Amino acid sequence: MASFAPASGFAASQRARQTANFVLFLGPALVLLALFFVLPVIVDITIAFTDMGQTLRVSEFTTKNFERMLGGDRRLSAALGLTLIYVFCTLAVFNVTFGLVLALTTTAIPDRVGSFFRAVWLLPRMSPSVVYALLWAWVVDPTERGLLNQFINGAFGFEVYDMMNDHPLMLIVLANGFIGASMGMIIFTSAIRSIPEHLFYAARADGAGGLHIVWHVILPAIRWPLSFITVYQTLSLLVSFEYIWLITNGGPFFDTTVYALYVYQRAFENGQYAYGAALALVLVVIGIAAALLMWRFMDMKRLLQQPRIEVQ
Numbered sequence: 001m002a003s004f005a006p007a008s009g010f011a012a013s014q015r016a017r018q019t020a021n022f023v024l025f026l027g028p029a030l031v032l033l034a035l036f037f038v039l040p041v042i043v044d045i046t047i048a049f050t051d052m053g054q055t056l057r058v059s060e061f062t063t064k065n066f067e068r069m070l071g072g073d074r075r076l077s078a079a080l081g082l083t084l085i086y087v088f089c090t091l092a093v094f095n096v097t098f099g100l101v102l103a104l105t106t107t108a109i110p111d112r113v114g115s116f117f118r119a120v121w122l123l124p125r126m127s128p129s130v131v132y133a134l135l136w137a138w139v140v141d142p143t144e145r146g147l148l149n150q151f152i153n154g155a156f157g158f159e160v161y162d163m164m165n166d167h168p169l170m171l172i173v174l175a176n177g178f179i180g181a182s183m184g185m186i187i188f189t190s191a192i193r194s195i196p197e198h199l200f201y202a203a204r205a206d207g208a209g210g211l212h213i214v215w216h217v218i219l220p221a222i223r224w225p226l227s228f229i230t231v232y233q234t235l236s237l238l239v240s241f242e243y244i245w246l247i248t249n250g251g252p253f254f255d256t257t258v259y260a261l262y263v264y265q266r267a268f269e270n271g272q273y274a275y276g277a278a279l280a281l282v283l284v285v286i287g288i289a290a291a292l293l294m295w296r297f298m299d300m301k302r303l304l305q306q307p308r309i310e311v312q
Contacts, residue, residue: 093177136171244258
């Protein structure tokens with residue numbers, strides 16, 4: 001029996017080393033995850049079942065906030081519907097499609113020109129949000145001083161166009177879409193450049209044109225980056241309202257008040273912290289449901305599985 005002692009001691013040493021590595025490398029990440037993701041959700045659930053207001057006092061635990069959402073809040077359904085339209089249009093037109101077009105364009109031209117173009121397109125994302133919002137305020141200024149009106153009025157003689165009041169939804173889609181497309185552009189560019197060159201040579205040798213190469217070579221090769229950007233940007237758009245708040249403040253007449261902005265307004269502008277927490281809890285549920293549906297629909301599990309062949 002003594003001959004097995006070294007083997008058992010080695011196994012115990014390996015387990016101890018694995019535990020130490022786990023604590024050393026994943027421990028800080030797990031602590032941050034618990035503090036900034038799990039704990040806020042627990043706090044939100046707790047506040048959602050109270051009557052907390054501006055005084056931050058809790059006098060009772062109740063379900064009135066959820067009853068109010070189900071039958072007494074007329075703006076809630078409008079905010080949900082607007083959010084669905086906003087997320088779909090921004091995601092489909094800009095964050096995925098336009099980001100892919102930018103990636104295809106900048107990889108088809110010389111590298112230096114493409115790199116310069118991508119750097120310029122990233123400037124709005126690197127600039128402060130207030131600066132980006134002020135630029136959009138100048139662009140859509142409903143007077144002749146606005147950049148858009150200078151162009152359409154000076155070049156074509158059209159009347160002054162007030163996008164802020166006439167088409168506010170289009171304004172927030174454009175503002176969020178142009179800055180959101182930059183992330184897809186970078187991810188898709190990296191994915192396209194990782195495609196083996198011999199696939200393009202073979203396609204051209206078979207007589208494939210540019211569109212056929214995009215459809216039959218590039219798109220199948222970057223399926224996983226496309227899926228990742230779709231899932232990530234959908235969840236990001238569901239909970240983000242920063243640029244909408246800065247550019248339109250949800251107006252005019254709540255025409256750009258998406259669900260996340262509505263939660264913020266109820267909680268921090270109106271002081272209805274308990275009701276805002278209940279609304280935020282619904283947003284968490286919507287985000288989880290959307291993530292699970294897209295995870296299943298896009299078969300994202302295959303993206304995270306271990307490779308079948310390991311190259312040494």
